[in-house]
Amino acid sequence: MGILDFFRKEKDEVSGAKVLVxxxxxxxxxxxxxxxxxxxxxxxxxxxxxxxxxxxLLGRLEQKYDIVHLLSDVTESGTxxxxxxxxxxxxxxxxxxxxxxxxxxxxxSDNPPERYIKGxxxxxxxxxLVMTLNRRGLNFRSFLKKLLSQMAYGSTMPVAWNDIxxxxxxxxxxxxxxxxxxxxxxxxxxxx
Numbered sequence: 001m002g003i004l005d006f007f008r009k010e011k012d013e014v015s016g017a018k019v020l021v022x023x024x025x026x027x028x029x030x031x032x033x034x035x036x037x038x039x040x041x042x043x044x045x046x047x048x049x050x051x052x053x054x055x056x057l058l059g060r061l062e063q064k065y066d067i068v069h070l071l072s073d074v075t076e077s078g079t080x081x082x083x084x085x086x087x088x089x090x091x092x093x094x095x096x097x098x099x100x101x102x103x104x105x106x107x108x109s110d111n112p113p114e115r116y117i118k119g120x121x122x123x124x125x126x127x128x129l130v131m132t133l134n135r136r137g138l139n140f141r142s143f144l145k146k147l148l149s150q151m152a153y154g155s156t157m158p159v160a161w162n163d164i165x166x167x168x169x170x171x172x173x174x175x176x177x178x179x180x181x182x183x184x185x186x187x188x189x190x191x192x
Contacts, residue, residue: 012185012188014188017190018066019069022069023049024050024051024071025073031071035141038148039144042151042152043067061100069106070109077115078119090119090121094125103185104128104130104157116133127184127185128186130182131182132178136176139176150164153192156186157183
């Protein structure tokens with residue numbers, strides 16, 4: 001969140017947030033079901049699907065989702081690749097999300113941090129971005145549920161995140177997934 005976000009007069013609030021929980025490979029079907037069930041508890045307009053290609057993902061973005069929760073591998077060069085071999089950089093995906101006014105992009109499958117660093121440039125983008133390093137099994141579902149329970153009822157994502165995992169130097173959060181969180185649109189409220 002930039003300094004100018006604190007001085008904005010308009011409210012950055014979404015009522016009845018629309019959610020897309022998607023995967024680019026059927027290997028993620030179990031996680032797709034788990035994660036979409038959690039979103040569905042808080043946001044009625046939750047769609048879950050395995051998409052056949054990156055082109056299909058970009059087409060889906062045109063349907064104006066507020067939250068995009070993506071399960072896919074990130075390559076060593078920082079790209080997302082579909083089963084046909086087509087690729088898109090994380091930065092390009094972020095730009096497509098910004099163009100469609102997505103407020104939260106969550107890369108929800110385990111990927112090494114250096115892959116995100118190489119391909120996911122979000123600096124200056126009005127988008128909240130979560131890049132998952134390690135879901136830590138069932139801890140992911142529990143964390144997501146706690147986070148969404150606060151966000152759906154009015155907390156901004158940074159406030160809810162800090163409430164669950166206080167951002168204190170050298171603090172450990174073994175019950176939470178390992179993630180990188182970029183709050184490029186920290187003041188947005190994604191209401192149920």
